[in-house]
Structure formats: C-alpha cells, structure tokens
Amino acid sequence: MDEQAKKILLVEDDPNFGTVLKDYLMMNDYEVVHAKNGMEGFEKFKKDDYDLCILDVMMPYKDGFTLAKEIREKNTDVPIIFLTAKAMKEDVLKGYKVGADDYLNKPFDSEVLLMKIKAIMQRKATETVADSKQFEFKIGGFDLNSKLRFLTYKGGEPTKLSPKENELLRLLALHENDLMPRELALTKIWRDDNYFTSRSMDVYIAKLRKYLKIDDKVEILNIHGEGFRLVINAE
Amino acid sequence: MDEQAKKILLVEDDPNFGTVLKDYLMMNDYEVVHAKNGMEGFEKFKKDDYDLCILDVMMPYKDGFTLAKEIREKNTDVPIIFLTAKAMKEDVLKGYKVGADDYLNKPFDSEVLLMKIKAIMQRKATETVADSKQFEFKIGGFDLNSKLRFLTYKGGEPTKLSPKENELLRLLALHENDLMPRELALTKIWRDDNYFTSRSMDVYIAKLRKYLKIDDKVEILNIHGEGFRLVINAE
DNA sequence: CATTTTTGTTAACGTAAGGTTAAATGCTAT
DNA sequence: ATAGCATTTAACCTTACGTTAACAAAAATG
Numbered sequence: 001m002d003e004q005a006k007k008i009l010l011v012e013d014d015p016n017f018g019t020v021l022k023d024y025l026m027m028n029d030y031e032v033v034h035a036k037n038g039m040e041g042f043e044k045f046k047k048d049d050y051d052l053c054i055l056d057v058m059m060p061y062k063d064g065f066t067l068a069k070e071i072r073e074k075n076t077d078v079p080i081i082f083l084t085a086k087a088m089k090e091d092v093l094k095g096y097k098v099g100a101d102d103y104l105n106k107p108f109d110s111e112v113l114l115m116k117i118k119a120i121m122q123r124k125a126t127e128t129v130a131d132s133k134q135f136e137f138k139i140g141g142f143d144l145n146s147k148l149r150f151l152t153y154k155g156g157e158p159t160k161l162s163p164k165e166n167e168l169l170r171l172l173a174l175h176e177n178d179l180m181p182r183e184l185a186l187t188k189i190w191r192d193d194n195y196f197t198s199r200s201m202d203v204y205i206a207k208l209r210k211y212l213k214i215d216d217k218v219e220i221l222n223i224h225g226e227g228f229r230l231v232i233n234a235e
Numbered sequence: 236m237d238e239q240a241k242k243i244l245l246v247e248d249d250p251n252f253g254t255v256l257k258d259y260l261m262m263n264d265y266e267v268v269h270a271k272n273g274m275e276g277f278e279k280f281k282k283d284d285y286d287l288c289i290l291d292v293m294m295p296y297k298d299g300f301t302l303a304k305e306i307r308e309k310n311t312d313v314p315i316i317f318l319t320a321k322a323m324k325e326d327v328l329k330g331y332k333v334g335a336d337d338y339l340n341k342p343f344d345s346e347v348l349l350m351k352i353k354a355i356m357q358r359k360a361t362e363t364v365a366d367s368k369q370f371e372f373k374i375g376g377f378d379l380n381s382k383l384r385f386l387t388y389k390g391g392e393p394t395k396l397s398p399k400e401n402e403l404l405r406l407l408a409l410h411e412n413d414l415m416p417r418e419l420a421l422t423k424i425w426r427d428d429n430y431f432t433s434r435s436m437d438v439y440i441a442k443l444r445k446y447l448k449i450d451d452k453v454e455i456l457n458i459h460g461e462g463f464r465l466v467i468n469a470e
Numbered sequence: 471c472a473t474t475t476t477t478g479t480t481a482a483c484g485t486a487a488g489g490t491t492a493a494a495t496g497c498t499a500t
Numbered sequence: 501a502t503a504g505c506a507t508t509t510a511a512c513c514t515t516a517c518g519t520t521a522a523c524a525a526a527a528a529t530g
Contacts, residue, residue, distance in 0.1 A: 222476090
C-alpha cells in the first residue's frame with residue numbers, strides 16, 4: 001500500500017540547519033531534495049514532481065513567499081509549509097494568501113514538523129481520490145470538460161470557459177446539490193478572502209448563471225451568508 | 236520488467252575521477268562507456284545507442300558544450316547531464332541552450348547524481364512509450380509524415396515542412412483533441428522557455444494554421460494561458 | 471419598517487497572452 | 501561570398517481575463 005517514498009522539496013539557505021533537517025526527514029523515509037535558495041528551489045521544482053514543499057521564508061535572492069507564488073503558478077495543489085523565523089503575524093497571513101498549508105516558527109520541534117507532514121500527506125491522499133483527478137462533469141444537459149475548459153450543451157457548440165469560470169463551476173459541480181461554501185471557493189480559487197475577491201466571485205457566479213440559463217433544470221442558488229448550491233432538478 | 240541495463244556514456248578527462256565515477260555507476264547496475272575527451276566521446280556516441288550522456292564541461296580538445304551540440308544534431312532525445320566546476324554561474328550555462336536535462340557542480344554527492352539519473356530515466360520511460368517512435372499521423376484530410384517532413388492533403392502534392400513546423404505539428408498530433416501545453420512544446424522543441432521562444436512558437440502556430448486552413452474540419456485552438464489543441468471535427 | 475449587510479448585474483479598465491506581419495539574423499550549400 | 505532557406509526578433513494589434521466600481525435588489529437585523 002505505502003509503495004513509493006514521498007518526495008519533499010526542502011528550500012533552506014542555512015546549510016547546517018538544512019542538512020540536519022534533510023537528514024532527519026530522510027531518516028523518516030521521505031525522499032528529500034535540498035535547494036539552498038529560492039532560485040535553485042524553483043529550478044528543482046520545475047524538474048520534478050514533489051509531494052510537499054518546505055520553504056524557508058527568509059532567504060537571499062528569492063524569498064520563500066515569492067518562490068511559493070511561482071510554484072503556485074505551475075502547480076495549484078502541492079502542499080506548502082513555510083518556515084518562519086519568528087511569529088510574525090503578517091508573514092503568516094501572507095503565507096496563507098499564497099495557499100500555504102501550514103507554517104512553523106523556527107526553532108521548532110522536529111516531531112511537530114513530522115506530524116504536520118503526515119497530516120498533510122494524509123489529507124492529500126484522501127482528497128485526491130475524489131477531487132483532484134476529476135475533470136469531466138455532467139451538469140443537467142451540460143457536459144463540463146474542466147481540463148480543456150469548455151462547456152457543452154447537448155452536444156452543441158462548446159463554450160470556452162475562462163480559468164476562473166472553469167474552476168468555479170468545477171468546484172460547484174464537485175458539491176452538486178450541496179452547499180459549496182463561499183469561503184471554500186475563495187481560498188481554493190482566489191487564495192484570499194476579502195471584500196474584493198468576494199465581489200469578484202459574485203461576478204463569476206453571474207457569468208456562470210448566464211451560461212447555464214438555457215437549461216432550466218440547472219441553477220445556482222445562493223445560501224445567504226453561506227455560499228452557493230448548484231442544483232440539478234429532475235425532469 | 237526492469238529488463239535491460241541502461242547504457243550511459245560518460246565523458247570525463249580526469250582519469251581518476253572518471254574511473255571512480257564509472258565504477259560507482261556500474262556498481263549501481265548501469266552499463267558505462269567511458270571516454271576521455273570530447274573527441275573520443277563523440278566517436279563512441281556515434282557507434283552506439285545510449286540512454287544517457289554525462290559530460291564534463293571542461294575538457295581538452297573538445298569541451299562538453301560543443302560535444303553536446305554535436306550529440307544533439309544526431310539525436311534530439313538523449314538526456315544530457317553536465318558536470319561543471321563550481322565557479323561557473325548559471326548565467327554562463329544559460330548561454331548554452333543545448334537542452335541539458337540537468338547540471339551538477341563538481342564536487343558533487345554521488346548519491347545526488349544517482350537520484351538525478353533515476354529521475355531522468357523515469358521521466359524518459361513514461362514519455363517514450365507512446366511518443367518517441369510515432370512518425371505518421373492522419374490529421375483530418377491530411378497525412379503528416381514526420382520523418383520526411385511532408386504534409387499531404389487528400390493525396391495531393393505534399394507540402395514540405397520546415398523542421399520546427401514539423402516538430403510542432405507532430406507534437407500537436409500526438410495530443411490530438413487534447414491539450415498540448417505551451418510549456419511542453421517550448422521545452423521539447425525550443426529547449427528554452429522565455430518570451431522570445433514563446434513568440435517564436437506563436438509564429439509557427441500561425442504557419443501551421445495557414446497550412447491546415449484548406450480543411451475546415453481541422454483547427455488549432457488556443458487555450459488561454461495553457462497551450463494549444465489540435466481539433467479534428469467529425470464529418 | 472428603516473437600516474445594514476449581502477448578493478446580483480453591468481460596464482469600464484488595466485494587464486497579459488496570443489496573433490500577425492515584416493525585417494533581421496543565422497545557416498547551408500553552392 | 502552569396503543565394504535561399506529557416507528561424508528569431510521586433511513591433512504592433514487584438515483578444516481574453518480578471519478586478520474594480522457603481523448601482524440595484526434581496527435578505528437579514530433589530
């Protein structure tokens with residue numbers, strides 16, 4: 001079952017600490033690639049697939065947040081853990097905006113890190129099955145191809161969807177007939193939850209409703225203060 | 236499953252280091268041919284098929300980059316790993332867009348090399364199966380002979396394609412009706428991913444579209460921010 | 471029922487990506 | 501050297517996206 005060693009990209013400029021951490025992780029059966037700065041980290045990231053990234057925040061050439069942002073552009077799903085020097089509130093906040101899964105203040109207990117890693121891997125393992133690999137949805141009379149980003153109604157001309165439209169509709173479809181919390185879309189798609197992103201999301205809901213209008217069995221309902229619900233009515 | 240020992244061409248002028256490295260690789264079940272300079276390296280390369288080349292950069296008679304370029308002329312697919320002295324900055328390397336799969340700074344950890352080799356072999360293994368050996372495609376009313384670089388429409392006069400046109404169309408055809416990521420073409424064909432190569436690719440997309448225009452069942456669609464899709468519509 | 475909060479809708483704007491064309495450069499073979 | 505390609509660079513244009521703003525409507529609050 002637990003076939004393949006999970007691969008971790010560790011980006012840490014302090015050579016001592018980095019090596020120690022790497023060894024520790026490897027002792028715990030992870031495959032670890034160690035990059036010494038953000039620049040190198042990104043190169044390594046591009047070259048391979050990783051199950052987790054651990055990024056130091058303070059680094060020369062390219063700090064951890066910038067690196068995370070670049071990584072996110074290429075891959076929306078890799079979990080990221082930040083290592084921060086002190087409990088800087090802003091740092092933490094900034095980290096979550098980029099879609100961090102966790103953060104740790106240095107110095108930290110290595111066992112805690114290990115637990116966090118395990119938890120994240122676990123989460124990903126169960127998430128992935130249902131979520132991550134599903135790209136085709138039947139939504140009433142529509143077919144959504146989420147990989148190629150198009151929406152077809154009864155085999156007619158496909159409508160092209162923008163990335164945001166596509167992700168939002170996909171998320172709604174994953175929660176078909178169920179509540180899709182506002183906050184979920186904002187953190188997953190917009191990676192930030194504030195007044196403006198929320199407004200932006202509303203704009204996209206409007207766009208989707210327009211697309212879906214031709215099928216009156218399909219509608220997006222609002223649940224005030226909670227989120228939205230993609231409803232597919234029977235014939 | 237893991238049938239044949241992978242064959243590695245090692246070109247390294249330092250006899251001590253070269254021998255040690257060769258032995259180390261052979262201990263890890265690779266078949267290794269060791270050449271002592273670029274000249275000899277190229278001779279050996281021509282004489283056999285290799286799964287990987289490891290080239291020292293600094294060598295008398297013919298340096299690693301020059302050798303790599305010659306190798307590339309004969310074979311666009313062999314992975315190449317460069318061994319460079321620590322002093323050399325990445326900037327210097329970037330000038331040589333030979334399509335290296337990786338770089339290693341001497342002195343390096345032999346385990347790291349081994350991991351890189353494994354990763355590269357793995358990558359190639361999954362890529363190669365479907366891809367590497369296919370040279371004829373039916374694209375709607377067209378026939379593409381990718382070996383001779385001919386594009387024929389309904390048995391008419393063949394159009395000659397330039398190398399880049401040909402490779403790009405072939406890559407699109409390999410992903411027929413599916414997304415062909417921009418980045419894939421840039422790394423595989425242009426061996427570099429920047430503003431200009433990207434622009435260049437667009438120019439070639441335009442050329443291909445012009446060729447394909449006579450058949451209105453065939454079109455190249457853009458998926459904004461992702462890549463292109465060669466669509467072949469039914470009758 | 472007045473007021474605040476949340477959502478709906480449309481349009482405008484800025485930025486980035488892609489499309490097109492032509493000129494400059496590079497390459498190869500004569 | 502130079503003619504004839506292939507390819508890249510450049511400039512310029514168009515389209516696509518996403519955010520923001522402004523205003524309207526609906527729902528909650530009290």
